Structures are given as C-alpha cells and as structure tokens.
Amino acid sequence: MSYALLVEHFEQLHHLQHLGAICGWDQATMMPPGGNEARAEALSTLAVLCHRQLQDPCLGDWFAAAEQEPLAPEQATGLREMQRAWRDATLLPADLVRQLSLAGSRCEHAWRSLRPANDWAGFLPLFEEVLNLSRQAASARAEALGLSRYDSLLEKYEPGMRSARLDPLFDGLRGWLPGLIGEVQEKQRGEPLLAPRGPFAIERQKALGLEVMRLLGFDFNHGRLDVSAHPFCGGVSEDVRLTTRYNEQDVTQALMGIIHETGHARYEQGLPAALRKLPVGQARSMGVHESQSLFFEMQLARHPTFIARLAPLLDTHFGPQPAFAADNLARLYTRVAPGLIRVDADEVTYPAHIMLRYEIERDLIEGKLEARDLPERWDQLMQRYLGLDTRGNYRDGCLQDIHWTDGSFGYFPSYTLGAIYAAQQAAAMQRQLGPLEALIAEDMSPIFHWLRQHIWQHASLQDTATLMTRACGQALDPAPFRSHLEQRYLG
Amino acid sequence: MSYALLVEHFEQLHHLQHLGAICGWDQATMMPPGGNEARAEALSTLAVLCHRQLQDPCLGDWFAAAEQEPLAPEQATGLREMQRAWRDATLLPADLVRQLSLAGSRCEHAWRSLRPANDWAGFLPLFEEVLNLSRQAASARAEALGLSRYDSLLEKYEPGMRSARLDPLFDGLRGWLPGLIGEVQEKQRGEPLLAPRGPFAIERQKALGLEVMRLLGFDFNHGRLDVSAHPFCGGVSEDVRLTTRYNEQDVTQALMGIIHETGHARYEQGLPAALRKLPVGQARSMGVHESQSLFFEMQLARHPTFIARLAPLLDTHFGPQPAFAADNLARLYTRVAPGLIRVDADEVTYPAHIMLRYEIERDLIEGKLEARDLPERWDQLMQRYLGLDTRGNYRDGCLQDIHWTDGSFGYFPSYTLGAIYAAQQAAAMQRQLGPLEALIAEDMSPIFHWLRQHIWQHASLQDTATLMTRACGQALDPAPFRSHLEQRYLG
Numbered sequence: 001m002s003y004a005l006l007v008e009h010f011e012q013l014h015h016l017q018h019l020g021a022i023c024g025w026d027q028a029t030m031m032p033p034g035g036n037e038a039r040a041e042a043l044s045t046l047a048v049l050c051h052r053q054l055q056d057p058c059l060g061d062w063f064a065a066a067e068q069e070p071l072a073p074e075q076a077t078g079l080r081e082m083q084r085a086w087r088d089a090t091l092l093p094a095d096l097v098r099q100l101s102l103a104g105s106r107c108e109h110a111w112r113s114l115r116p117a118n119d120w121a122g123f124l125p126l127f128e129e130v131l132n133l134s135r136q137a138a139s140a141r142a143e144a145l146g147l148s149r150y151d152s153l154l155e156k157y158e159p160g161m162r163s164a165r166l167d168p169l170f171d172g173l174r175g176w177l178p179g180l181i182g183e184v185q186e187k188q189r190g191e192p193l194l195a196p197r198g199p200f201a202i203e204r205q206k207a208l209g210l211e212v213m214r215l216l217g218f219d220f221n222h223g224r225l226d227v228s229a230h231p232f233c234g235g236v237s238e239d240v241r242l243t244t245r246y247n248e249q250d251v252t253q254a255l256m257g258i259i260h261e262t263g264h265a266r267y268e269q270g271l272p273a274a275l276r277k278l279p280v281g282q283a284r285s286m287g288v289h290e291s292q293s294l295f296f297e298m299q300l301a302r303h304p305t306f307i308a309r310l311a312p313l314l315d316t317h318f319g320p321q322p323a324f325a326a327d328n329l330a331r332l333y334t335r336v337a338p339g340l341i342r343v344d345a346d347e348v349t350y351p352a353h354i355m356l357r358y359e360i361e362r363d364l365i366e367g368k369l370e371a372r373d374l375p376e377r378w379d380q381l382m383q384r385y386l387g388l389d390t391r392g393n394y395r396d397g398c399l400q401d402i403h404w405t406d407g408s409f410g411y412f413p414s415y416t417l418g419a420i421y422a423a424q425q426a427a428a429m430q431r432q433l434g435p436l437e438a439l440i441a442e443d444m445s446p447i448f449h450w451l452r453q454h455i456w457q458h459a460s461l462q463d464t465a466t467l468m469t470r471a472c473g474q475a476l477d478p479a480p481f482r483s484h485l486e487q488r489y490l491g
Numbered sequence: 492m493s494y495a496l497l498v499e500h501f502e503q504l505h506h507l508q509h510l511g512a513i514c515g516w517d518q519a520t521m522m523p524p525g526g527n528e529a530r531a532e533a534l535s536t537l538a539v540l541c542h543r544q545l546q547d548p549c550l551g552d553w554f555a556a557a558e559q560e561p562l563a564p565e566q567a568t569g570l571r572e573m574q575r576a577w578r579d580a581t582l583l584p585a586d587l588v589r590q591l592s593l594a595g596s597r598c599e600h601a602w603r604s605l606r607p608a609n610d611w612a613g614f615l616p617l618f619e620e621v622l623n624l625s626r627q628a629a630s631a632r633a634e635a636l637g638l639s640r641y642d643s644l645l646e647k648y649e650p651g652m653r654s655a656r657l658d659p660l661f662d663g664l665r666g667w668l669p670g671l672i673g674e675v676q677e678k679q680r681g682e683p684l685l686a687p688r689g690p691f692a693i694e695r696q697k698a699l700g701l702e703v704m705r706l707l708g709f710d711f712n713h714g715r716l717d718v719s720a721h722p723f724c725g726g727v728s729e730d731v732r733l734t735t736r737y738n739e740q741d742v743t744q745a746l747m748g749i750i751h752e753t754g755h756a757r758y759e760q761g762l763p764a765a766l767r768k769l770p771v772g773q774a775r776s777m778g779v780h781e782s783q784s785l786f787f788e789m790q791l792a793r794h795p796t797f798i799a800r801l802a803p804l805l806d807t808h809f810g811p812q813p814a815f816a817a818d819n820l821a822r823l824y825t826r827v828a829p830g831l832i833r834v835d836a837d838e839v840t841y842p843a844h845i846m847l848r849y850e851i852e853r854d855l856i857e858g859k860l861e862a863r864d865l866p867e868r869w870d871q872l873m874q875r876y877l878g879l880d881t882r883g884n885y886r887d888g889c890l891q892d893i894h895w896t897d898g899s900f901g902y903f904p905s906y907t908l909g910a911i912y913a914a915q916q917a918a919a920m921q922r923q924l925g926p927l928e929a930l931i932a933e934d935m936s937p938i939f940h941w942l943r944q945h946i947w948q949h950a951s952l953q954d955t956a957t958l959m960t961r962a963c964g965q966a967l968d969p970a971p972f973r974s975h976l977e978q979r980y981l982g
Contacts, residue, residue, distance in 0.1 A: 015536035018529060019510045026513055030521070034712035035730030038509060038767075045506035049540070221525035239526030276529075 002065035003075060007278065009062075010082055013053045014277040018236050020046050025241040028228040051097075054089035074280075074461065081279040081460050088156065091144050092137055100133045104406035111405040120375060120394040127404070128371045131364060134407045138365050150365045153410030157286040158417060160463050163362055165476065166413055170355045172478055173416075177352055178385055180482075184336045184348055184489040193331055194323040196314075200251040208251075208317040209244065209258040212310070216262045216296065217448050218242075219269050231257050233264035233293075237276050240265040251318065252332060255310075256297060263296030264289060266448065270456025281459045286411065288464060290418025291425065292455065298347050298419065299426040299484070300447070304330045305440040336489065338386035340396040348485055351419065352385040357401070357412040365409050374398050421468060423481035425455070428472035493556035494566060498769065500553075501573050504544045505768040509727050511537050516732040519719040542588075545580035565771075565952065572770035572951050579647065582635050583628055591624045595897035602896040611866060611885040618895070619862045622855055625898045629856050641856045644901030648777040649908060651954050654853055656967065657904055661846045663969055664907075668843055669876055671973075675827045675839055675980040684822055687805075687814040691742040699742075699808040700735065700749040703801070707753045707787065708939050709733075710760050722748050724755035724784075728767050731756040742809065743823060746801070747788060754787030755780060757939065761947030772950045777902065779946065779955060781909025782916065786942070789838050789910065790917040790975070795821045796931040827980060829877035831887040839976055842910065843876040848892070848903040856900050865889050912959060914972035916946070919963035 020043060027039050063086065066079055092100075107126040114123045134153075141152035151162050209225060223240035235241030242261045246254045267283060275281025283289045300306055308326040315324055322328070336346050342353040360377055363369035369377060378398040382390045390397040403411050429450050430436055439447050454471035465475035511534060518530050554577065557570055583591075598617040605614045625644075632643035642653050700716060714731035726732030733752045737745045758774060766772025774780045791797055795817070802817040813819070827837050833844040851868055854860035860868060869889040873881045881888040894902050920941050921927055930938050945962035956966035 012536050015533040016540075018533035019514050019537060022517055022530075023510050023513050026517060030715065031730060032712050032715055034710070035714075035727070038727060038729035039513075042506040042509035045503050046510060049507075219525070221523050223526075224521065224523055236526070236529060238529035239522060 001069065002062040003069050003071060003079060006059070006062050006066055006079070006082055009053070009056065009059070010085075010279065011277040013050060016046060016050050016053065020050070021234055021236050022239075022241075025226075025234040025243075028230070028232070028234075029226040029241070029243060051089060054086055059086055074275075077461050078275070078278050078280040081282075084159070085279045087144075091141050093140070096133065096137055096140065100130070100137055100407055103129045103133050108402065108405040111399070111402070115395055115399045118393070118395040118399070120399065123394075123399060124371060130405065130407050131371050134409055135365060135367065137407075138409070148366070150362045150410065153365060154413065155410075157411050157414050158464065159285055160465055161285075161287070161413070161417070166358065169420075169476070169478060170358055170416075173351055173355055174385075176482060177348075177355070180485060180489070181336065181338060181348055181352070181386070185338075187490060188331075188336060191331055192328075193335065194325075194328050195332075196251055196318075196323040197321060198249040198251065200248060200318055202246045202248065204317045205246050205251055205254055208313060209255060211313060211317075212255065212259060213242075213262050215309075215444075216259065216266070216300075217444070218262050218265055222269055223265055225258065231261055233261045233268065235268075237268045237271045237281075240268045251314065252329075256301060256333070259301040260293045260297040263293035266296070266451070267292040267456055270452050271459045272457050275459055275461075280461060284458070284460050284462075284467060285464050286414035287417030287421060288455065288467070290414050291421035292418075292451070294418050295422040295425055295451070299422050299436070300440065300444075302330075302333045302347065302488075303436060303440055305437045307333060309440070334488065338388055340382075340388060340390060340393070341400060347419075348489055349386060351416045354412055354416040356381040356385055358416075360398075361404065361409045361412060364404075417476070420476065420478050420481045423484045424468065424472040424474060424477055425451070426484065427480035428454075492560065493553040494560050494562060494570060497550070497553050497557055497570070497573055500544070500547065500550070501576075501770060502768040504541060507537060507541050507544065511541070512725055512727050513730075513732075516717075516725040516734075519721070519723070519725075520717040520732070520734060542580060545577055550577055565766075568952050569766070569769050569771040572773075575650070576770045578635075582632050584631070587624065587628055587631065591621075591628055591898055594620045594624050599893065599896040602890070602893070606886055606890045609884070609886040609890070611890065614885075614890060615862060621896065621898050622862050625900055626856060626858065628898075629900070639857070641853045641901065644856060645904065646901075648902050648905050649955065650776055651956055652776075652778070652904070652908070657849060660911075660967070660969055661849055661907075664842055664846055665876075667973065668839075668846075671976060671980070672827065672829060672839055672843070672877070676829075678981060679822075679827060682822055683819075684826065685814040685816075685819050686823075687742055687809075688812060689740040689742070691737075691739060691809055693737045693739065695808045696737050696742055696745055699804060700746060702804060702808075703746065703750060704733075704753050706800075706935075707750065707757070707791075708936070709753050709756055713760055714756055716749065722752055724752045724759065726759075728759045728762045728772075731759045742805065743820075747792060747824070750792040751784045751788040754784035757787070757942070758783040758947055761943050762950045763948050766950055766952075771952060775949070775951050775953075775958060776955050777905035778908030778912060779958070781905050782912035783909075783942070783946065785909045786913040786916055790913050790927070791931065791935075791938070793821075793824050793838065793979075794927060794931055796928045798824060800931070825979065829879055831873075831879060831881060831884070832891060838910075839980055840877060842907045845903055845907040847872040847876055849907075851889075852895065852900045852903060855895075908967070911967065911969050911972045914975045915959065915963040915965060915968055916942070917975065918971035919945075 023039065023043060031039060063083055071079060107130045110126050111123060138149035138153050142149045145152050145155060147155060148163065154161050213225065222238055223235065223242060226243050227245060228243035229245060231244045233240060233242050242265050244254050244257045244261065267289060271281055307330045311324050311326040311329055336348045338349050339345060345353055359381065360369065360374065375394060375398050379391050382388045426436065429447065433439060433446050433450060458467055469475050514530065514534060522530060554574055562570060598621045601617050602614060629640035629644050633640045636643050636646060638646060639654065645652050704716060713729055714726065714733060717732065717734050718736060719734035720736060722735045724731060724733050733756050735745050735748045735752065758780060762772055798821045799817040802815050802820055805815040827839045829840050830836060836844055850872065851860060851865065866885060866889050870882050873879045917927065920938065924930060924937050924941060949958055960966050
C-alpha cells in the first residue's frame with residue numbers, strides 16, 4: 001500500500017521532470033532569445049516543485065512502511081532507488097542548497113564572459129565561494145553517507161564508485177598513457193592527411209546525420225534531431241531530443257557528434273518501458289551513460305570498417321572528393337594530437353585531460369588544494385601529461401570547463417569510466433559474437449541487441465559493478481581500454 | 492500583505508501554465524508520435540497541479556484579507572481578476588468537473604472517427620452525456636453567479652456578455668444578413684476569377700509568411716512560426732508560438748491563416764509586460780482576442796490596398812503569374828459563397844454559421860432543445876440562413892465542429908463578437924487617423940500603435956464594455972460591421 005503510494009508520488013515527479021526536459025530542450029533549440037527570462041522563471045518554479053515533491057514529509061513514513069511490505073524483488077529494487085533519490089534530495093540543509101545554487105549560478109554566469117576575457121582574477125572570488133559551499137555540502141553528504149568528502153560527490157554521478165578505486169585506476173593510466181601518446185604521435189608523423197573541402201551545406205549535413213542515425217537504429221517515432229549551441233541528448237526516454245551543431249566548413253565534427261549523442265539516445269530509448277516513470281527505470285549512472293555514447297562514437301564509428309561504410313555516404317551527400325576515401329577518413333578520425341581543450345581531444349589524449357581534472361577536483365574538495373593554487377597545479381599537470389605549456393592561458397586552461405563553475409565536482413571521472421566501460425563491453429561482445437569488423441560490415445543488429453540485453457534493459461535494476469560484471473565478467477577493468485587503444489593506434 | 496501573497500501564488504500558477512503552453516505547442520508541432528502517451532500524462536499531471544493551485548484553501552482567507560488592504564486602483568483590478576479565476580475554478584463540485592472532463596474526452600475522441608464516418612447515431616449517446624453534464628455545470632454556475640444557465644457559460648469566454656444582449660444582436664443580423672449574402676452573390680456572379688497555379692513550395696510559402704509577419708510587426712525576438720495540423724496561436728506572451736499549415740496547391744490559404752494568427756500574436760505580444768504573470772495582464776476575452784485576429788485578417792489584409800501590397804510579394808516568391816494581379820487577388824479574397832463548413836466560410840457568410848450555432852447551443856443548454864433533435868434544427872437553420880440542404884450530411888453539418896464534443900458551449904458567439912469589435916475598431920481608428928487606405932499604402936505603424944494604445948496595453952484592466960467604449964465610443968455595436976460589409980462587398 002505504501003509502496004503503491006510511493007510509485008504514484010514518483011510518477012508525478014517524473015511527469016514534472018518530463019515538462020522540464022521538454023521546455024529545457026526548447027530553450028536550447030527553438031526559443032527566441034526574448035523568451036528566456038520568462039522561461040528561466042518557469043523552470044525555476046518547476047525545480048522548486050520537483051524538490052518539494054522529493055521532500056514531501058509523507059515520504060519518510062511511506063518508506064518505513066513499504067520496507068515492511070511484501071515486495072517482489074524488482075519492487076524492492078525500485079524502493080531502494082526511490083530512497084536513493086529521496087536521500088539525495090534531503091541530505092543537505094535547505095539553506096545550503098539555496099546558497100550553493102545561487103553561488104553556482106552567479107559564478108557560471110560570470111564565467112561565460114570571464115573565460116573569453118581570460119580573467120582568472122575576476123573568476124577567483126566567485127569560484128572560492130562555490131568551492132567553499134561545495135566543501136560544506138560534501139562534508140554534510142559525507143557525514144550522512146559515511147563516505148569521504150569527495151566520494152560523497154562522486155556518489156551523485158557514479159553510485160558505488162570510490163576514490164579508493166579511482167586512485168589506482170588513474171595511477172595505472174598515468175603509467176602508460178603519456179608513453180602511448182608519444183608512440184602514436186611518432187607513428188602518425190608524416191602520415192598523409194587530406195582535409196575534406198567544404199562548404200558542406202547544413203541541410204545536407206543534416207540529411208547525412210539522419211541517415212547515419214537510422215543506420216544506428218535510432219527510433220524516430222520516439223525522438224528527433226535538432227540544432228543547439230552545445231550538443232546534448234535531452235527530452236525523455238519516450239521522446240529523446242538529440243542535438244548537434246553544424247559547421248559549414250567541417251562535415252566530420254557534426255557527424256561524429258551526432259553519432260555520440262545517438263549512443264546516449266539509444267540507451268534512453270532502450271530503457272525498460274514498464275519502469276520508465278520510476279528512478280529504477282532511469283539510466284544507471286553518468287559513467288554508464290557515457291559508455292554508450294563512447295561505444296557508438298569510439299568502438300563503433302571510428303572502427304575502420306564503419307568508416308568504410310561512412311565514406312560512400314559522404315560521397316552521396318556531398319559529391320565525391322579524395323578526402324572522402326575510407327583510408328583518409330580513418331586517419332582523420334584517429335589522429336592523435338595533444339591539445340589544450342578537453343572537448344576537442346582525441347580518443348587517446350582525452351583520458352589525460354580527465355586524470356588531471358580528477359586529481360585537482362579531489363584535492364580541492366578534500367582541502368588539499370586551494371582555489372588560488374589551481375592555475376599552477378593545472379600548468380604542472382598539463383606539462384606532465386601532455387607536454388603543453390598553459391601558463392597565463394586561463395581561457396584554454398583551468399577556465400575552459402563549465403563543471404566547476406556551478407559546483408559539479410565529481411562528474412569528470414564519468415568520461416573516462418565511460419571510455420573504459422565501453423571498451424570492456426566491446427571486448428565482451430566480441431568474445432560472444434565474434435569480431436566487430438564482421439558485424440559492422442554485414443549487420444549491426446546483433447551489436448544493438450547485445451547492448452539492449454546487457455545494458456539498456458537493466459536500467460538501474462543492478463548497481464554498476466553487478467551490471468558490468470554480468471555483462472563483461474569484470475566490474476571495472478582498464479585492460480580492454482588499453483588493448484583497444486594499442487591495437488587501434490599502434491596495431 | 493495578503494495581496495502580495497496572492498500575487499506570488501498567481502505568478503507560480505502562471506509559470507506552470509507557461510510550461511503547459513510550451514509543451515502543448517511542442518506536442519502539436521515537434522513531438523514524434525510515439526511521445527504522445529507520456530506527454531499526455533505529463534500534461535494531465537500539470538493540469539491537476541494548476542487546478543490545485545487555484546483551489547488552495549489559503550486563497551479564500553487571502554482574498555478576504557486583501558479586500559481590506561489599501562490597494563492602488565490597478566491592484567484592486569488585479570485582485571478582482573484573480574478572484575474571477577479562483578471563482579471559476581471553484582464553482583463546480585470536483586466530481587462534476589471530473590465527470591465532465593471524462594465525458595468530454597470520450598466524446599471528442601470518438602468524434603474524431605465518427606465525423607468522417609458520418610455516424611450521428613454513434614455520436615448521439617456520447618453527446619447526450621456531455622450535454623447532460625454541461626447542463627448540470629451550467630446550473631451550478633448559474634446559481635452561484637446569479638445568471639441564466641447559458642449566460643453562466645458565456646461568462647467563461649466573454650465576461651459580462653449576456654444572451655439578453657446577444658439575442659437582439661443576432662435578431663438584427665438575421666434581418667439583413669441573408670439578404671446581403673444574396674445581393675453580394677448576385678453582384679459577384681460572372682466576375683472573372685483566376686486561380687493561382689501551383690505547386691507552391693512549402694519553403695517559399697514559409698518565407699513569404701515570415702515576410703508578411705514582419706510587415707505586420709510580429710516580434711521575432713518573442714515568438715516564432717511553425718507548422719501544425721490545426722493552426723493556432725500558442726505559447727506565452729513573451730514567446731508567442733504561431734502555427735499554420737501549408738497546401739502545396741494553394742498559397743492563398745496559409746498566407747491568410749498566418750495573418751489571422753499574427754493578429755492574435757500581436758495582441759499577446761502587446762500585453763503589458765509588468766502585468767503578464769497575473770490574470771489581469773491576460774487577454775480580456777475570447778471575443779476581444781478574435782477581434783485582433785479578424786482586424787488583421789479582415790479589416791487589414793483583405794483591404795484592397797493591402798492586397799495590392801501582397802501581389803508583388805507573391806510575384807517575388809513564386810514568380811509572376813496573371814492570378815497574382817492585385818485585382819484578381821482581391822476578388823479571390825473577397826469571394827462570397829454559402830458553404831457547409833464554418834471554418835472555410837468567407838467574411839460575409841461566416842456570421843450566419845454563428846447565428847445558427849448560437850441559437851442551437853443556447854436552446855440546448857436552457858433545455859429547450861434536446862440532443863436528438865439537433866440535426867433537424869441544424870437542417871432548418873442552414874436552409875433558412877444559407878439556403879443549403881444538409882439533410883443526412885452530419886459530417887459537414889452538426890458534426891463538423893469540435894466545440895460541443897467536449898462541452899465548450901458558449902464559445903461560438905466570440906467569433907462574431909470579434910468580427911463586430913474589429914469593425915468598430917476600424918471605424919474608430921479611421922475617425923481618428925484618417926482612411927485605412929492611406930495608412931496601409933504608406934506606413935502601418937500608426938495602425939498598430941492605435942491598437943496597442945486602445946486594446947493591447949489594457950489587457951484585463953477594464954471590462955470589455957469599458958474597453959470598447961473608451962476605444963470606439965460604443966460597447967458593442969453591429970452597425971460598423973454592417974457598413975463595412977456593405978461597403979466592401981456592394982460598394
């Protein structure tokens with residue numbers, strides 16, 4: 001009885017979140033600029049309502065009563081995930097939530113102009129306030145959850161993950177990644193590279209993107225593709241709103257961006273329909289979500305056999321040119337070059353950007369690093385991991401990401417966890433189905449079927465470690481990721 | 492103090508309605524079909540929340556206390572409009588609201604297939620239930636408001652309007668309109684008419700529509716144009732979402748549809764920014780809203796001088812053809828022909844469709860006509876007003892409109908009130924600014940300025956009678972409408 005009340009309550013919350021997801025998508029894709037103020041106010045009222053729904057005083061009693069009720073195993077798991085959402089919403093004193101939200105908005109808003117101005121000094125006091133409040137929040141969460149401060153933040157994005165597991169993981173990466181980057185650069189030196197010659201009309205890029213989405217099994221009855229300044233995968237599972245941005249001079253970027261977001265989208269579309277309105281029916285974690293986008297983008301789409309399928313599509317949509325030759329495209333899509341900007345990084349250097357951010361944010365939250373010392377640490381680590389000098393270039397250095405400006409500490413590891421999970425999934429899949437190469441060349445449906453069976457349909461019914469162990473035989477194992485990189489880039 | 496609490500409460504309601512308006516627009520324009528079920532559920536949860544917000548038990552006390560507070564005149568009016576919204580939401584027993592909503596949904600849903608099937612017998616029992624519940628609702632409203640049953644429904648759409656005013660109005664129309672229709676047909680007989688030859692590419696029709704919207708002062712910083720199966724003007728005042736539908740074979744219809752919706756849109760965009768979040772800052776009534784769309788469509792856009800400005804735009808967008816000659820376009824856009832379908836009717840026969848519906852719905856609600864006798868009455872009146880035989884053709888007869896299927900009795904008069912108000916406004920405007928012809932030919936901004944000053948900026952700060960009297964010297968006066976028709980069609 002109490003369980004049923006909880007289900008109804010969380011379904012209502014889901015409906016409110018649905019409205020927020022669609023209006024958020026609209027804000028990024030359709031809304032004329034003059035509508036922004038009213039929209040922001042409407043969404044803020046909705047956020048308050050959602051928060052209130054999760055703080056309803058009834059919930060404590062209902063949870064206590066539901067725990068005594070005879071529940072099927074799936075219901076018990078459902079209950080656990082509702083409790084997790086409730087706990088997350090009630091851990092912090094309301095005043096701290098409000099202060100953090102305000103300071104985060106203020107800092108993020110200022111960052112939008114301070115970053116282009118390279119103004120670290122202007123950013124610092126705002127950031128110090130965000131960091132200070134984030135540390136307080138981490139302390140409160142840590143105490144309630146019995147975790148370290150940083151782990152209590154990690155728990156928000158990657159439940160069950162701990163720095164005790166991440167420290168050796170990144171230590172390991174630190175051991176072999178910089179060397180690998182050097183070797184790959186050495187190997188790629190002097191390789192012939194032809195850049196495709198534009199312009200590439202936006203409408204044709206979109207038509208190509210839609211065709212590739214169909215090839216990748218995106219369900220257009222439950223989703224669509226649009227344009228936004230910052231690509232994302234939004235909407236709701238029943239109606240996934242994927243976005244990209246086009247550059248008339250470069251066809252390769254938007255295409256790969258669409259493929260990346262299609263990975264996120266298929267995960268969402270593949271979540272079990274019967275559970276979608278409850279927390280247990282949501283995506284397992286940000287790392288698992290990223291594993292799906294990176295499976296599509298890295299394991300699948302940058303595979304030479306997939307690129308060989310892309311090449312004739314480019315010919316068809318834009319007319320043939322030498323740069324569209326499969327070999328050349330493959331070289332373009334696997335070019336490794338250390339750079340300053342994380343979001344522009346290739347598959348091999350990307351984890352170095354994350355290693356650096358992980359160390360820094362962990363130390364910031366644990367009180368081992370102060371905000372004012374961030375640029376110096378950044379410069380040191382960029383030098384160490386990627387051999388790049390970033391001194392004085394805050395804009396393309398420690399000011400480049402949005403995450404810390406609004407207090408989203410603990411998120412960054414998800415990117416590399418996703419890359420590792422994706423490599424584990426690809427390895428397990430190949431043990432079961434044979435080489436990806438043959439599947440990509442002939443029929444990709446067994447690939448998607450495997451992902452549905454092993455990842456998508458499980459939503460949050462298992463913890464990530466169980467999910468990955470059942471799917472791949474190992475909870476978290478960087479070895480397949482290393483093999484994948486070595487084989488693709490040095491093989 | 493209580494007034495301030497009320498303002499905050501109604502602003503929250505406005506924010507919720509904002510989310511509903513955008514998600515409703517999305518449902519009609521952007522949403523893939525598979526998203527509909529989840530969207531319907533989310534919007535239904537939102538409707539419950541909005542209703543709950545209007546039924547908050549605090550409101551009664553706050554209203555009582557606010558009436559004792561020292562309020563500025565604008566605040567006192569604001570209070571009155573909040574009370575009106577509250578009263579409307581609390582007049583009916585919850586159970587009746589629920590039953591009516593269910594019966595209405597059921598009947599409307601069935602109507603979508605029964606209408607094409609011409610199945611009056613299948614429709615009748617569903618409609619009887621809607622009518623029965625609508626009569627109960629009208630009785631409850633009538634008792635609470637001290638009005639007749641039909642007037643209590645009219646009050647929802649056209650506050651202050653009564654059948655004691657509408658009866659003589661439509662009696663008057665009945666006296667001269669059928670004769671006028673005959674005379675116009677006689678005059679137009681044998682007039683040369685060239686139909687434009689398509690196809691007209693959708694993209695070009697859209698470009699033309701956008702150009703005409705700009706010409707009419709639509710603010711694209713606060714709105715946009717899209718496509719939906721049934722054109723509407725939605726969104727919120729800060730972000731007006733206007734839609735149309737295109738027919739590749741006919742460029743004239745979508746263009747005039749866009750102009751009509753632009754009239755609605757400019758009213759919304761012109762509402763006073765400071766009051767937008769409160770009921771007093773909303774559009775005055777459906778009749779006044781319709782007066783703006785009809786001012787744009789009928790008074791302005793079908794004016795021969797405006798058509799002379801449209802003609803070269805059609806040439807530019809589609810290449811010249813003889814049918815685009817201004818004289819021919821003007822004849823096309825003012826062609827009068829009695830027809831079965833209200834939404835396809837021309838400016839002159841349209842009020843006959845409304846006269847008929849007004850008489851029927853008034854008698855249905857007052858218990859003077861039963862549902863089973865509707866087709867017979869329909870046939871009689873169509874014969875009498877438009878000389879058309881509709882016997883047995885329910886599809887294009889009494890089954891053609893959506894309004895009665897979901898219990899929206901009392902809405903129909905708004906269309907003719909709108910046409911009359913628009914003619915009054917045009918007459919008053921010309922007394923003050925000189926002939927429309929000169930303004931349209933040279934600079935239309937004084938026209939829009941007049942509408943802003945006299946209609947838009949007053950939102951719901953005055954009742955309709957005061958608004959119209961101050962703007963035009965008369966509360967409701969059909970004489971300018973008659974003069975307008977006689978001058979345009981017989982002059």
